[in-house]
Amino acid sequence: MIRELVQSGYKLSGTRDARLTRGLVWSAIEGLFAAAPYPLLYLLLRDAFTGQLHGARIAWLAAGMALCVVLRIVAGSRGMPLVFTGAYALMGEARLRIADHLRRLPMGWFTRQRGGDLAARLTSDLELVENLWSHFLGVFVAGVAMPSGLLVFLVWLDWRLALVVAATVPLAVLALMIAQWKAGAAGARVMEASATANAELQDYLQGIATIRSSGRFGQAWARLQSALDEQHRAVIEVESRPAPWVAAYGFVLETGFVLLAVAGVWLSAQGRLPVASLVAFLVLAAPLYRQLFDLGLSVLLLRFGRRALARIEQLLEVDALAEPTSALSPAGQDIELRDVHFSYDGESGPALQGISTVLPARRLTAVVGPSGSGKSTLVHLIARLWDVDEGAILLGGTDLREIGTDALHGQVAMVFQDVVLFSGSVLDNLRIGRIDASREQVEEAARRAQAHDFIMALPQGYDTLLDEGGASLSGGERQRISIARALLKDAPVLLLDEATASVDPTAEVQIRRAMSELATGRTVVVIAHRLQSIRHADHIVVLEQGRLVEQGRHETLCMAGGTYARLWAAQQAG
Structure with missing residues (x-):
């Protein structure tokens, strides 16, 4: 089991750490030194019963036991730090590997995942x-080594009584296996209930403003309470279901000790076992049974660790976006869609379905259409947040799948409809796309996004620390920080998903001018519901029900009398 857990951990982290292996070896040595005083204790008891005990003998045996304790401490002091450092290093690598995946x-x-x-x-x-890994593996290995060493000595001492000691172990192991099975079934329910409770609690806290404004505290609280109650019941079940079998495991071990005492007394009465050996055997067997019981409880804990490890490994088994063996570089900035089909799971x-068009390089292209027509989906596919089901999307004549994710992200900047701001200063958030940008470059990008003035009005300006998610900023302010972040990245392709959806009309006019300037030398793809803001676009793509129904310039599309003309007329009339 330990080997399986360690191997799974190596697989999870994608690397090995010799410190962990050395630490476990030292832990095993520590366990053997923990067993070493008991043979000396046997010699002490034997000499006491036979009348051969004297001062020098006591001193030597006591010194030997003290030395064993010192060596155990030395082994532990060498092993545990190695286990700690190795385990934490591996888990650090595991976290980085999971984050990268x-x-x-x-x-x-x-x-498709619940948060x-x-x-x-x-x-x-x-x-x-x-x-x-850090606090249990070493202790468990030492806990296995100690009774193993002690059992070897008991076999040497009297193989008949050692067989009695081992006789009840298979039955105890059977009880432990049933306890594991019971705990395993209940453990799955605990993890599912805990995930649901976490999700409900997260939804409740994040949506508390909406819940309060709509007066829905009763319904929201009922859902949260139901999830927490289910978690409570699951936790009670995982404790109570295996409990009788854990008790049976302990009872069988204790029965083994009773049988040992009965068998020993019988052999001693028959004159086949010295009383000194019987007393010594009982004294030495007591810690053996106690250690076996503790190991059984540890095995139950290891089962939960294996289940948790399996849940984490499932994340790494999810297929990532395919990466090319040898990444290719785009030869230009034009974006071509060839018979693109895509469906959400x-x-x-x-x-x-069947989207084929070319978005010209170094021009401003607008993607418009009714709600649900596929505008955001198209932009997300260009950023390769998903892969197309059929067809291909090419940047500069190169399939996005042949460019590679990292290289593509270096070519593309994107302003999402839902702006994500991280804990930290305004300056830190602006530098996400370009970590080496100077303060002057950051401020210039903010000015072009019409964000500089409101940033300077904050208590510490660009050094102001933002609340989680930028809650202290308005929707328009968060949107303009996101736009400034994209401008600072200075990528040759800029994707704007509802870029002006949350800004006031004055700021929208200023941002539109900045976008027109930015389009010089860059390929810009912008989505906007308000057609007035993109009437001067170089190219307009019109989607409806997932299909490309029209494309061209504003004047041409208005004269065509199609979907675009209807949308334009409706907005002008409104």
């Missing part, structure tokens, strides 16, 4: 495995 997963995978379940895997499950119909 998650960033390469298609966005569609995240939409609470994913958070539980990345926090409580990882923490459980880390604690097992679990959706009945396609989100995009």
Whole structure:
């Protein structure tokens, strides 16, 4: 079991650490030294019963036992730090590896996950495995080595009584296996209930403003309470279901000690076992049974660790976006869509079907259409947040799948509809796309995004620390910080998903002018519901029900009398 847990940990971290192996070896030595005083104790008892005990003998035996204790402490002091450092280093690598894998997963995978379940895997499950590795593995190995060494000595002392000691172990192991099975079934329910409770609690806290404004505290609280009650019941079950079998495991071990005493007394009465050997055997067998019981409880804990480890490994088994063996560089900035089809998992119909068009390089292209027509999906596919089901998307004549994720992200900057701001200063958030940008470059990008003035009005200006998610900023201010971040990145391709959706009309006019300037020398793809803001676009792509129905310039599309003309007329009339 230990070997399996260690091998799974190596697989999870993608590397090995010799410190962990050396630490476990030292832990085994520590366990053997923990067993070493008992043979000396036997000699002490034997001499006491036979009348051969004298001062020098006592001194030598006492010194030997003291030396064993010192050597045990030395072995422990060498082993545990190695286990700690090796385990924490491996878990650090595991966290980095998981984070790197998650960033390469298609966005569609995240939409199918409950936030609470994913958070539980990345926090409580990882923490459980880390604690097992750092604080439990060494103790467990030492706990196995100690009774093993002691049992070898008991066999040497009297093989008949040693057989009695071992006779009840198979039955005890059977009880322990049943306890494991009971705990395993209940453990799955605990992890599922905990993930649901985490998700409900997260939804409740994040949506508390909406809940309060809509007066829905009763319903929201009922859902949260139901999830927490289920978690409570699951925890009670995981403790209570294996409890009778854990008790049976301990009872069988204690019965073994009773049988040992009965068999020893019988052999002694028959004159086949010296009384001194019987007393010594009983004294030495007591810690053996106690250690076996503790090991049984440890095995139950290891089972939970293996389950948590399996849940984490499932994350690494999710297929990431395919990466090319040898990445190619785009030869230009034009974007070509060739018969692109795409469907979201679990959706009945396609989100995009048969899209073929060219978005010209170094020009401003607008993607418009009714709600649900596939505008955001198209932009997300260009950023390769998903891979197309059929067809291909090419940047500069090169398939996005042949460019590679990291190289593509260096070519593309994107402003999401839902702006994500991280804990830290405004300056830190602006530098996310370009960590080496100077303060002057940051301020210039903020000015072009019409964000500089409101940033300077903050208490510490660019050094102001933001609340989680930038809650202290308005929606328009968060949007403009996101735009400034994209401008600072200075990528040749800029994707704007509802870039002006949350800004006031005055700022929108200023941002539109900045976008027009930015389009010089860059390929800009912008989505906007308000057609007035993109009427001067070089190219307009019109989507409806996932299909490309029109494309061209504003004047041409208005004269065509199609979908674009209807949308334009409706907005002008409104």
